[in-house]
Amino acid sequence: MSDETVLYASASGIARVTLNRPDRLNSFTAQMHDELRAVLAEVKADTSARVLLLTGAGRGFCAGQDLSDRAVAPGDAPVDLGASIENNYRPLILTLRSLPMPVVCAVNGVAAGAGANIALACDLVIAAKSASFIQAFCKIGLVPDSGGTFFLPRLVGTARAMGLSMLGDKLSAQQAADWGLIWKCVDDVELTPTVDALLAQLAQAPTKGLVATRRALHASANATLEAQLDQERDLQRELGNSADYREGVAAFIAKRAPHFTGR
Ligand code: T3D
Numbered sequence: 001m002s003d004e005t006v007l008y009a010s011a012s013g014i015a016r017v018t019l020n021r022p023d024r025l026n027s028f029t030a031q032m033h034d035e036l037r038a039v040l041a042e043v044k045a046d047t048s049a050r051v052l053l054l055t056g057a058g059r060g061f062c063a064g065q066d067l068s069d070r071a072v073a074p075g076d077a078p079v080d081l082g083a084s085i086e087n088n089y090r091p092l093i094l095t096l097r098s099l100p101m102p103v104v105c106a107v108n109g110v111a112a113g114a115g116a117n118i119a120l121a122c123d124l125v126i127a128a129k130s131a132s133f134i135q136a137f138c139k140i141g142l143v144p145d146s147g148g149t150f151f152l153p154r155l156v157g158t159a160r161a162m163g164l165s166m167l168g169d170k171l172s173a174q175q176a177a178d179w180g181l182i183w184k185c186v187d188d189v190e191l192t193p194t195v196d197a198l199l200a201q202l203a204q205a206p207t208k209g210l211v212a213t214r215r216a217l218h219a220s221a222n223a224t225l226e227a228q229l230d231q232e233r234d235l236q237r238e239l240g241n242s243a244d245y246r247e248g249v250a251a252f253i254a255k256r257a258p259h260f261t262g263r
Helices: 030-045 081-096 116-122 136-140 147-156 158-167 174-179 188-203 207-222 225-239 243-254
Strands: 006-011 014-021 051-056 059-063 103-107 110-112 126-129 132-134 169-170 184-186
Touching: 006 030, 006 051, 014 030, 051 188, 059 158, 081 116, 103 116, 103 188, 110 116, 116 126, 116 132, 116 147, 116 174, 126 174, 126 188, 136 158, 147 158, 147 184, 147 188, 169 174, 174 184, 184 188, 207 225, 207 243
Parallel strands: 014 051, 051 103, 059 110, 103 126, 110 132, 126 184
Antiparallel strands: 006 014, 132 169
């Protein structure tokens, strides 16, 4: 058995990253943060990677912070959670949101605490029907972190964000999809084939255009219509010079399938 807490493989334009502490539902230790940071740096530098998959090994996706790293004996100094967020969770979320390729999250099981919000930081979230999302922070006296207070109200509205965050109830994958928290919920046996088909599609897509789309959609959260129109103009100007745009138009005119290179 591998003692790596993060598994990484890259082939045919698809980078696959698997959180690998299944006996602890892939909860985060310092080692796992270090290994994930290193792997994501590799993904970022891999010019052949056109899409990233993030998933978990075993029956869970990720149960957030490993709480056995947080137990403090009476009289001991508490762990500085601010430092943990600053050094680990914050950069992780920002990295996921800025990779030069689309990021797919396959939620194979429970996603709790930071694990839920790491999934929500990804571009396309597909969950197995047996998976669930839990804002577990309220059960240990914390606030939703890893972007939870940002993503939740934007994705599902303040009322549902408040309920999820204050009650810490288990939200089924189906309900998450129905509420618009995630892209799709599929039967458990369909998760791998559905995700594989999506990855194959994205690995052949005009990568730069997709990354620019993510940028513009995220920017809209706090922007005016004028600012978005300006950004769309600037991005179209940039993308209009790309090889993939030329190829897309040429393929349309020639009535053939495009061959995008991600450039
Ligand atoms: O600290 C900082 O750096 C600040 C940042 C914090 C970010 C956070 O994520 S805070 C929130 C931390 N996470 C949680 O509070 C979730 C804790 N886990 C659970 O509530 C439950 O395990 C689940 C609802 C996720 C799943 O429940 P269930 O019944 O399916 O599984 P289980 O039996 O509870 O868990 C299986 C094993 O994984 C079990 O170990 P055992 O009994 O088989 O030896 C359990 O202890 C372990 N496990 C699950 N989550 C964690 C964990 N061990 C350590 N830390 C965990 N977070």
